[in-house]
Amino acid sequence: MRFNQNRKSYSSFDLGERNVKVVVLSRDYMPLMYCDIRRAIALVYSNKAEIVTESGSFLRSISSRFPIPQVIRLLGKLVKHIVPKVTYTRKNVHIRDNYTCQYCGSRERLTLDHVMPVSRGGKSTWENVVTACYPCNARKGSKTPEEAAMPLPITPRKPSILMQIDWHQFFNQAEA
C-alpha cells in the first residue's frame, strides 16, 4: 500500500457518515464494480487489493492516518464459476457480454439494447438483445445496427456456458 506522507491537504473522515463508492479494478485494470469504503480498506489491508488512486481524504487513528482510496485494484486472479442455468435474464445477458457495451466498449451506465427494436417487432431473446450503455442505446434509437452505422462486433447468441466472477474470494475473507 502506498502511503503519501507529503500530502498537504486532507480531511477527517467518518466512515459512518459518508456513502462514497470506491471503483474496483481487476488485476488487469478493467473496471469491475463499485464497493463501499469499508470493503475497499478491508481489501487493501488484507493484501487482496492495492490503492490505485487516493481520494484525498484520510482515515485517522490516534497515531496514524491512512489514505482513503478512490480506485483500488484487486491483486488476485478472478475465479469464475459456471452459471448452472443459461436462462435469459438481464443479468445473464450482462454476464455473457462481460458487463461491456457491445457498441462502444463502455462499462458504465449499462442497459439492454434490442438489436431489432421492440417497436419493429424485435423480441427479448439471447439473439436479439445485447448489453449497451445508455448513450449508445439512445443513439441507436429505433434503428438496426446497420441503419445506425453501429455494427456489432459479435453476433449475439445464447451462450452454451455462462461464467460468473466469484466475489467471495475477495469479500468474505477481507471482511472476516
Ligand SMILES: [Zn+2]
Ligand atoms: Zn456504448
